[in-house]
Amino acid sequence: MFKAKVLIKRRPSILDPQGKAAEQGAKLLGITNIKFTRIDKHVEFVVDTDDEEAAKNEINDYCGKLLTNPNLEDYEFTMERG
């Protein structure tokens, strides 16, 4: 069994309106030095196999075909036996 942690990031070229809105909020709170906020996604799950290669393939399938839209996002992941 492997525990996987995936970080899904919007491509740098894609505007992140949520990040922008958070920054505006920060200014209202008097937090003035915040810049380039990006709000991304963090996904955790378990892959129920002991075969490391198979687990990697499933994680890539899951990320590439469902969790991310390749027009919009990139992903990276870590996995550890658990």
Add this chain to the structure above:
Amino acid sequence: MKKPKFGVVVFPGSNCDYDAYYSLKKVLGYDVSFLWHKDTDLQNSDAIILPGGFSYGDYLRTGAIARFSPIMEKVVAFAENGGVVIGICNGFQILLEAGLLPGVMLKNKSLKFVCKDVYLKVESDKSIFTNTLENKNVLRIPVAHGDGNYFADEATLNSLTENDQIIFKYSDENGVEHEEANPNGSLLNIAGIVNTKRNVLGMMPHPERCCSGILGNTDGALIFNSVAKSLFN
């Protein structure tokens, strides 16, 4: 004229399915069937509507889960064989996620849900959706969405333009495009596009909400009637 049959797909979270059914059947007099998302039978529909709403609660990304519904496999095959498919609002988002149309929807630039009438310039009349609009080249149709900000990379935008795939653009009532007429920040003011085979249309505005004279606007009916005429003429 033979009556076309429309199939309206119902996903969990669809909320414009009944509007589409009502407009097509009761107002315009076409045959219509609901197509349940778990079914795999398109019931001999001549054209498929993917309606607006919040399929699967917009989880993950708008339209991301709906494209795995059993009915969608049939819809994709139908589209690939030249069948007519219209995705409206969330339906457009599903078509993008399913890869039947290029690009992606981002959150509206304003970050606000926008719900109002907008004007659409008919950018191309070379499609079955727009080839008989009774000489109207600007339509007034309502939008209602939070994620309608069309985005695609430059190569995709260029190919959409070169292949005349942009069907509707946000404009003012005179058909002039400018930023204030764009309700969501869509690139090139894009409101609706077709695939290269020109049988699949995705549009953010809701033509099914303006088909009945009693509502004061029937511009939406022009699009459905154009499809009906093209299917059987």
